Amino acid sequence: MLDRFSGSVCHRPPAPPPGVPDTLTEILLGLRLDGVEYGRCELRRPWAVAFPAQRAAGFHFVSHGGCWLRTATSDDWMRLNPGDAVLLPRGSSHVLASDPAVPAVDIASLARVAVSENIYLVRGDAAGTSDDGLPDVMFCGTMSFNLDPLHPLVAMMPDVMRAADLAQRDPTVPALLEAMEREVELRRIGACGILARLADVVAATIIRAWVECACSDATGWIAAVRCPRVGKVLAAIHAEPERDWRVPELAALMGASRSSFAEAFTRTVGESPAKYVTRIKMFQARRWIAEGMRISVAAHRLGYDSEASFSRAYKRVIGHPPSETRAERARPRGTGGANLPADAVALAG
Structure with a gap:
């Protein structure tokens, strides 16, 4: 494409x-x-x-x-x-x-x-x-x-x-x-x-x-970024992924009731506020763990009461347990892939 x-x-x-x-x-x-x-x-x-x-x-x-x-x-x-x-x-x-x-x-x-x-x-x-x-x-x-x-x-x-x-x-x-x-x-x-x-x-x-x-007719996440009200909520979530975001607080940022906020967010972004917040938290967790942070510390910083509940959420979003991300960090790495942890063959031009 x-x-x-x-x-x-x-x-x-x-x-x-x-x-x-x-x-x-x-x-x-x-x-x-x-x-x-x-x-x-x-x-x-x-x-x-x-x-x-x-x-x-x-x-x-x-x-x-x-x-x-x-x-x-x-x-x-x-x-x-x-x-x-x-x-x-x-x-x-x-x-x-x-x-x-x-x-x-x-x-x-x-x-x-x-x-x-x-x-x-x-x-x-x-x-x-x-x-x-x-x-x-x-x-x-x-x-x-x-x-x-x-x-x-x-x-x-x-x-x-x-x-x-x-x-x-x-x-x-x-x-x-x-x-x-x-x-x-x-x-x-x-x-x-x-x-x-x-x-x-x-x-x-x-x-x-x-x-x-290039995205004049964009829908979904790009459209949400461009929407001042929803974009403000997304920016807050990305700026503080470790925060315990709740629907009432996010709705207040948007200046809407909880029901109208949840409906507008889901319609524009393509998933519920709770799912989006969890996903961004797991992205942050993967980065922290890949950089050497202990899994228990990442779980605590992101507001999880137990490492087990954090690991379940991590696997649901990322596709594998956090221990696998930690193991990847210990493996030799080459050039790396575009957004992927595997080795890559480098372009010669």
Whole structure:
């Protein structure tokens, strides 16, 4: 599934009053990328590169020239121009090409020069150039989000999120991408850590652009985020997942009676307030346990009287007991998957 928001009308949610956070802000502020790997690719025409499916998210930004993109699930080619960026949240297999007619080679077959840890350069060996005599230049990478795979935002993400003219939509993006380019080229100490933080901002910018510009007819969670009254409730839940939220308190935040609040929340979000609160609590629990917190401590912080009742709720939402999450933390990890704890094969471009 391709989600294109080139030239679409942006429907930005109203800004909340000062001091009142909105749901998307709370999520994007907490967005972090792990297992980040970056590359600068200089490819001379004609060229076409195939990227296999993987469990890490893929990212491409076209700096110079241009190319075409097609995923394995679509017969359509998408044009990417300078300034365009794409995010593949689930690491779908895809092809980038200077022309759709060019046979693709596997990315692993291209020479790759390591600049430093997790930073590399790729230069194609074809003899051609773009129209201005220069090679096509792209920044590519892999990363895994710390957002839970069952998070409603993640569940709604398309296979390909394209931000056309991202650099024009957000004036901060060119400076961020230029900073990323400098870190790759200058090979300075600490470049990988700085690139990771810059990537956090760029990925958050793409997600925000998708929410604002690609979901004009959205329903469910995205619609709830855009609704000022329901969005205020969601923001409060996400800001304090450990709080013992009750329907009367949430209804008061929305300024409605308990019955009308519960009906409006369920209709907009797609599940009852109690189920949503429990789900967000379990997302927070999984993060805490993955970071090393004891299960009993997580249960207590989230208001559960016993570890057994907490474990039952955790398994019901996450799909396995918290002890399995704790065991996953002890296993060796590679690049990681997009929102998944398993190892992943890193993109080479």
